[in-house]
Amino acid sequence: MWWFLAALGGGGLALAGRYLWDRRAATQGDAEELEQIKKLADEDVTLLGEELARLDGRVTGRELDTDTRVDYQLALDSYEVAQRAVRGIRKPEAISAVTDALATGRYAIVCVQARVAGEPVPERRVPCFFNPQHGPSTTDVVWTQPKVGTRTVPACAQDAARVRAGDEPEVRYVQYGSRRVPYWEAGAAVAPYGEGYFTVGVGASYIPLAGFESQAGATGGWGDPGTHTGYDPTGHDAGFDPGGGDAGGGGGGDG
Structure with a gap:
């Protein structure tokens, strides 16, 4: 019996250790x-x-x-x-x-x-989808994202001109693990960045990643597949004090 209790005690210590390790890793990840x-x-x-x-x-x-x-x-x-x-x-x-x-x-x-x-x-209007740093969008453009599909997105004048000319827009890239990817592909860690620009305040009625969810979902990104098909480009509910x-x-x- 003593060896059973000893083994049980050892198992309990191992589980406690694993729990503390997981908690520490989760805290580090959140930070x-x-x-x-x-x-x-x-x-x-x-x-x-x-x-x-x-x-x-x-x-x-x-x-x-x-x-x-x-x-x-x-x-x-x-x-x-x-x-x-x-x-x-x-x-x-x-x-x-x-x-x-x-x-x-x-x-x-x-x-x-x-x-x-x-x-x-x-x-x-809502910010430029490709890079919110570009400021308010000026128009909407039809844009095809490789392996995802074609969608209409808001763009600043410069990016709209690039897309219409068949060139690549100037996308906001962020670090995602060992790679640099568009901000909308950077997973849940960066999701609040895009959501902040497009789902609250001036962009409250616009969900920019609607239609891009297949890729965002695969990378842990954000979006609500299939439920948002458009947006209000004027973003009437600014709500900023x-x-x-x-x-x-x-x-x-x-x-």
Whole structure:
């Protein structure tokens, strides 16, 4: 009997050890995913800051009307909100606070540029599908993704021109294991990045990966197969408060 109890005790220790090992590995994996999300958010915020610096050089010395000043201030406020939201990220889903602020800031920049050039202010649309860093989309294009199929997606003017010319669009690539892949193929770890841009706030009515789920699903990505066939390109429900509020709650901080 003693040997049976000893064996049982040893088995219990082994199971406990395996449990602790799995918990440690899961915690490490969660931390790595969070760091990746933070890295993506920080890169996008940095890029917005660079765009604002270029815009500042363009408007400095000009007499701006009230609407232009309002848009310019909104762009600056959005940048600050996004910065705070990045620092407040405690879970991957909180990146939505960052992406919402970024989308608002980029649209505000486009509005300032249009007003300064004496052109009509464009309607607000969801970001460019190929790379949300490109800012608001300007049109929809029919795009064929190898091994997946043909779909209509929103694109910025430059990417739309590339696709129509038969060239490759400038896609937002991210690290996925040992490979660099389009952000929509990077699995569940990066899913909140795309969801933040396209399923909340300004993009609430647009699920960009509808139709790309076969590949996303195979890689652990995101999407809802077969249930979303279109989107509202104007993204009417912006729901962004540059003063904090919703953005700060989503980011887990003041942003």
